[in-house]
Amino acid sequence: MATQPSKQLYVQRSALSMRTFSTGRASFSELVATTKPKKKSFFPTRTSNSVAYWLLGSAASVFGIVVFGGLTRLTESGLSITEWKPVTGSLPPMNQEDWESEFLKYKSSPEFAMLNSRMTLEEFKSIYWMEWIHRLWGRVIGVSFVLPAVYFTARGKMTASMTVKVWGIAGLIGFQGFLGWWMVKSGLKDDLFAPGSTPRVSQYRLATHLGTAFIVYLSMVWNGLTTLRDNFLLTKMKAADASAMLKKLQDPALRPFRRATAGLTALVFATAMSGALVAGLDAGLIYNQFPWMGQGLTPPKSELFDPFYSHVPAGASGKHSDLVWRNMFENPSLVQLDHRIMATTTFTAVVALFGWTRFSTVLKHRLPSSAKRAVHGVFGFASLQVVLGISTLLYLVPTTLASAHQAGALLLLTWTFVLGSRIHASKHSLSLLERALQNGRLGVQTTKKVSTVSPIRTKTAFRKAAEPQLQGVLPA
Numbered sequence: 001m002a003t004q005p006s007k008q009l010y011v012q013r014s015a016l017s018m019r020t021f022s023t024g025r026a027s028f029s030e031l032v033a034t035t036k037p038k039k040k041s042f043f044p045t046r047t048s049n050s051v052a053y054w055l056l057g058s059a060a061s062v063f064g065i066v067v068f069g070g071l072t073r074l075t076e077s078g079l080s081i082t083e084w085k086p087v088t089g090s091l092p093p094m095n096q097e098d099w100e101s102e103f104l105k106y107k108s109s110p111e112f113a114m115l116n117s118r119m120t121l122e123e124f125k126s127i128y129w130m131e132w133i134h135r136l137w138g139r140v141i142g143v144s145f146v147l148p149a150v151y152f153t154a155r156g157k158m159t160a161s162m163t164v165k166v167w168g169i170a171g172l173i174g175f176q177g178f179l180g181w182w183m184v185k186s187g188l189k190d191d192l193f194a195p196g197s198t199p200r201v202s203q204y205r206l207a208t209h210l211g212t213a214f215i216v217y218l219s220m221v222w223n224g225l226t227t228l229r230d231n232f233l234l235t236k237m238k239a240a241d242a243s244a245m246l247k248k249l250q251d252p253a254l255r256p257f258r259r260a261t262a263g264l265t266a267l268v269f270a271t272a273m274s275g276a277l278v279a280g281l282d283a284g285l286i287y288n289q290f291p292w293m294g295q296g297l298t299p300p301k302s303e304l305f306d307p308f309y310s311h312v313p314a315g316a317s318g319k320h321s322d323l324v325w326r327n328m329f330e331n332p333s334l335v336q337l338d339h340r341i342m343a344t345t346t347f348t349a350v351v352a353l354f355g356w357t358r359f360s361t362v363l364k365h366r367l368p369s370s371a372k373r374a375v376h377g378v379f380g381f382a383s384l385q386v387v388l389g390i391s392t393l394l395y396l397v398p399t400t401l402a403s404a405h406q407a408g409a410l411l412l413l414t415w416t417f418v419l420g421s422r423i424h425a426s427k428h429s430l431s432l433l434e435r436a437l438q439n440g441r442l443g444v445q446t447t448k449k450v451s452t453v454s455p456i457r458t459k460t461a462f463r464k465a466a467e468p469q470l471q472g473v474l475p476a
């Protein structure tokens with residue numbers, strides 16, 4: 001035996017991994033330490049925690065730009081830069097001549113003619129800076145995402161599927177820049193504006209721009225959170241706890257709850273998009289009361305479905321085929337009512353989910369406690385959001401409240417995603433976890449390309465796990 005130390009060690013390791021697993025006292029990293037070298041592959045089987053932290057940091061920056069973008073809109077600054085120069089536009093006007101030239105371009109925009117014809121150069125500078133900072137922030141997000149993405153890809157720090165997702169997000173960030181300009185462009189021509197109305201961008205484009213920002217943010221949050229969760233389960237958690245967690249993540253009794261959470265997330269997103277239509281049409285400046293809208297809970301039907309918004313002439317039956325959908329998306333009264341209905345439905349769904357977790361015996365016993373805490377978060381942020389929404393309306397859309405209401409939507413969505421990440425695991429994560437539990441020898445590959453663990457670390461981990469259980473079996 002003494003002539004074959006590695007074989008002896010391996011046999012003992014296998015025995016140990018079974019024993020530590022059955023007692024549930026070893027951590028996953030110790031089980032991992034008993035793995036056999038696997039075939040080389042460029043992509044690791046786990047994404048590194050550093051990628052997760054970078055994704056969450058980028059998400060924070062996207063959160064910031066969404067709020068700043070909202071402020072740019074609310075201070076009517078968004079149409080101050082009338083061109084789109086993705087590279088050369090990074091520099092602001094440098095001297096008086098540059099400023100005069102920018103101001104001259106703005107003077108030919110409908111917003112100047114209809115709203116700001118008395119604006120001075122100094123006033124122009126303040127709205128210009130808001131829009132310029134918003135655009136610069138967008139560029140910073142792009143660069144601070146793409147450069148690390150290149151590094152993490154080249155160093156093999158992400159799984160194959162995470163690499164695809166990260167580059168998908170990078171593509172979406174670039175596309176978002178284009179969408180921003182596409183939106184601004186719609187505010188630079190005057191065919192959108194009814195006589196007497198305030199110049200504005202297309203509400204459809206505003207909703208698309210906001211929706212894409214939300215998707216970028218949520219993709220970052222989701223991938224960051226699930227990576228941290230998976231790595232925690234696979235490397236930090238005690239085997240017994242991880243085994244219990246695996247059972248919970250796979251529990252078929254939680255399937256309806258998982259579906260309900262996914263449905264609720266979609267509902268919150270749709271409500272947020274209906275809010276973007278309210279913002280885009282300045283529909284928060286009418287019916288500033290709650291729950292009433294004029295004389296009743298809703299305005300009269302003739303006002304909600306007004307042929308004025310139809311583009312298709314009335315048919316033989318006297319009806320306009322686009323009457324309903326045009327009014328739903330373009331008539332400020334109905335758009336505001338839509339948002340009220342969506343928000344009420346969302347809040348009711350949140351209360352129902354909250355009640356379900358409190359009163360269902362199945363959920364009481366089987367839902368992970370971290371998920372129960374997340375439900376409290378969802379309930380709290382939904383309540384806050386409703387209070388902010390109603391206050392925004394009652395006080396005629398002041399900048400601070402409207403901005404807080406917008407940020408609140410993102411916080412509420414964040415919590416529905418946090419909840420989702422605590423009850424859902426991808427097939428890949430589940431199978432890694434299952435394999436690590438059932439077969440300590442197979443184990444989990446580290447974020448390095450090869451699954452071999454340093455012999456010194458392996459031996460140390462092995463001894464650490466062995467001591468309580470195999471006293472005297474191991475050589476000193």
Ligand code: HEM
Pocket residue numbers: 070074210268271272273274275276277278279280282283284290339340343344346347382385386388389390392393397402403405406409412
């Ligand atoms: C779950 C509930 C809600 C969600 C997720 C939500 C989401 C949103 C979002 C994302 C916006 C667009 C903000 C922007 O781009 O500036 C918005 C706008 C708005 N929402 Fe809500 N909202 C909710 C509830 C309510 C309620 C209950 C009311 C009042 C009855 C309300 C009134 C408004 C108003 C007036 C605006 C326009 C603000 C502006 O012009 O900037 N919201 N909402």
